Amino acid sequence: MESLTVKLGERSYPIRIGFELFESLLESSHLNRDRRSGRKCALAVDAGVLEDHKEMLDEVFPDIPRWVMPVGETSKSMATAEELLQFLATERLDRSSFLIAVGGGVLGDLAGFCAAIYQRGIEFHQVPTTLLSMVDSSVGGKTGVNLPAGKNLAGAFKQPLGVAAWLPFLQTLPAREFSAGMAEVIKYGLLADSDLFHLLEKSGTITADSPILEQIVVRCCEIKAEIVAEDEKELAKDGGRALLNLGHTFGHAIEAVAGFGQYLHGEAVAIGLLMAAQFSEKNGLLEKGSSSRIAHILQANDLPVRLIAPLDTEQLIAAMGRDKKVRSGKLRLIVLDEIGTSRVMEIADSFQLRELWQKFGAES
Ligand SMILES: NC(=O)c1ccc[n+]([C@@H]2O[C@H](COP(=O)([O-])OP(=O)(O)OC[C@H]3O[C@@H](n4cnc5c(N)ncnc54)[C@H](O)[C@@H]3O)[C@@H](O)[C@H]2O)c1
Structure with a gap:
C-alpha cells in the first residue's frame, strides 16, 4: 500500500492507494476509524459500481444506509x-455524521457537494472507483454539480477526511472509461513531470493489469496533492492549481458544444491536451515535434486526437469564453514551455484559436 498526505494544516488528510484487502485500505485511510467512532454515516454509491461489486460492498458496509445514484453525468x-x-x-x-462516497468523479463531485451543504456541512470520505477519480477528482476538494448553463457551475470547496483508492476496482471499469482516465494521467506528465x-x-498502452499502474496513480496523486497544498482555492496568480486545467478549456468547450455525454470528459481533455501542445509549439514555446509525441501516447491509450465529428467553430470559441478560467474578459490558457513544465498565458485574440x-x- 502506498500512502501520502494532502497537507492542508488541520484539514490535512491521507490518501491510501493499493491492491491489498479493501478493508485494510479503509482502515489506514481513517474511514474505519470514523465508523468505529459511533458517528452516524451513510453510503452514496454509483449504480454501476454497485452492480459489479455488490457482494463486497454488502460485506464491508453491512448496516449503513445506502443511497444509489443512477449512472452518468446527468x-x-x-x-x-x-x-x-x-x-x-x-x-x-x-451535523456530526459523515458520508462515504463510493464511485467515480460524478458520484464523488455530487456527494462531496451534498456533504458541503447538508446542515451547512458534514464530513465525507472518498472511495474513488474510476481511474479518473483516483488520480484527480477525489483529491483536492472541488465538488459540485452542473447547471443547464454549463458544467460545474454550482459547487463548493470541501476536502474529504480521507481517500481510499482500491486499485482492483479498476478491473471492472469499462475500457473506454479507463482510457478517459489515462488522459488525466498524461496531463500530469505534461504539466509537471517529464x-x-x-x-x-x-510503456505504451496502460491497462488495469499494468505492473506500473500503482506507481502511476501514486505519482499523479502526489502531483495533485502538492499543487492543492500550495493553492487550495485556485487563487495563485502564477499558475498554481490552474495548471491542472491543462487542456480543459478546449475540453470543456468540446463537451459543451457536442452536448454533454457525447464525449467522455477524459476524451475531450485528450483532444484539449493536444490542442494546448500545438498552440504552444506554434507560439515558439514548446519544442517542435513534441505534439506528435503527445499524440502518440494518447493514441496508444485509445484516446481521440481530433474531433470525432465536426462542431461549429464559433460555438466552440464562445464556449471557451464562458469557461470559468476566463478573468476580466481575457482567456487564460495553460501552455507548455516544455514537456513537464506549464504556465498560464492570457490570450486576447481568438484568431489563432479559430485556426486551431x-x-x-x-467547421469553418
Ligand atoms: N472534482 C474534481 O476535481 C474533478 C476533476 C476531474 C473530473 N471531475 C469530474 O469527474 C466526472 C467524471 O468522472 P468519471 O470519469 O470517474 O466518470 P463517472 O463517475 O461517470 O464513472 C464512469 C462510469 O464508470 C462506471 N464505474 C465507475 N466505477 C466503476 C467500476 N469500478 N467498475 C465498473 N464501472 C464503474 C460508472 O457507473 C459510470 O458509468 C466529471 O463530472 C468531471 O467533471 C471532477
Missing part, C-alpha cells in the same frame, strides 16, 4: 443533489 445535477440531501435528512444524519511522461511514452479548432476538425 446525475451531477441539482435535482439529484436534492434527492441525496433528502435521503440524508430521512436517515436523520446530523519523468512520468517518459515512463508513459516507454479547424485544424482539429471544427
